[in-house]
Amino acid sequence: MRVTVIDYKAGNLTSVLKALRHLGAETVVTDGDLALLEAAERIVLPGVGHFAATGRLDATGLTPAIRAAITRGVPFLGICVGMQWLYAGSSEAPNQKGLTHFAESCTHFSESNEKVPHVGWNSLEIRPNSRLLAGVEAGEYVYFTHSYKAPVTADTAATTFYIEPFAAAVERGNVMGVQFHPEKSGATGLKILGNFLSWKEAE
């Protein structure tokens, strides 16, 4: 299985590549070579850091190439900011548009006495029929580090509670996203990445 990993200079690319290779995937990295997206079998958009960094996807022409690949049915996984980019945008960078595959927008955690960023291991409440999270039990822990989050909607595959419920994972057909870091979430995270690598079109 060959995975095209997108480098937009915002993230822990090394950790994501390591985890995918550990699972037996062959990885190729692109920061603008559109041919690598045209031939992609799987696409991963990692990311930690600021939503504004996704502007680089527009500047390099990667945004329309990713959109075309998704339309062709190529399985896509966005991680952290990479998941948030699937939405219309984020209040972190109001002038930067997301892909708008999901119509909603990401927002900062509500005012509270809790620490932000939300850093650490928190539990998943998994919705039925998620293929990305197949085999993950309710209450399993994954590692988060973020200050902005996506709302809970019909496309939400798992929710997590911190200050308020938010979308820990989103999934509609071949387009998937996780707010947590599967590459840093021990055995649970590797299982989720493994599900993504073995993902097939539903019959």
Added chain:
Amino acid sequence: MITKRIIACLDVQDGRVVKGVQFVDIIDAGDPATQAARHAREGADEIVLLDITATHEGRQTLLDTVRRTARELFVPFCVGGGIRSADDAAQVFEAGADKVSVNSAALADPMLIDAIGRSFGAQAVVVAIDARRDPEAADPVRDAQVFVQGGRLPTGRRVVEWAREAEDRGAGEILLTSMNSDGMRTGFDCELTAAVSESVGIPVIASGGAGTVEHFVDVFGRGKADAALAASIFHFGISSARSLKEELAKAGVSVRLPC
């Protein structure tokens, strides 16, 4: 529910884990990659590797060590010690670290925090603070003095105001070591930890003084810590992060279990 993190800490010198008792009798405690993998397997929520090597040759050894340690490590991995510039940090990230911890260099040039945060995100910058209570100060706890150079050099900075500045500059977490408690095994400095934790909006990792399970219960409760560093404790009676967390769960602390 968010859980309290137990972070395993490895002190590394010239590519080997070392263990000192009261800063003397430094003994070789194994290979960092092997030790990190063991701690992760035994339930640690995160691994911190602190380089205590000061030489240039040592820095190259460190990058090799980070690379080897990160290779098969699928939990968060923080590296500290001797990171003096955003370029130093970039090399450590490229080698596979998820976060860097900065201490003396950030006090010498606080802009370092801004620079690393801008390039790699706030979540990637941990500001480590070594503080000692100041009996001369109006408030000996909040005004505990910050030290650098492994606790040898007083800076005149006060712990709460420095922690706030670090947060304002974009630090993602504070790693707070109490020099009063460090190495004593008589418990974390809960007053100091609470004073800092209540003054900032970012997570605080408590360090220094752990000896028993009760000390961890105390620092997560009274000390308001979000995470606690366990260094030598695994050599003194508590066999693993997992067994520590099982005891913490019995005491009502929310931890990641099974792990």
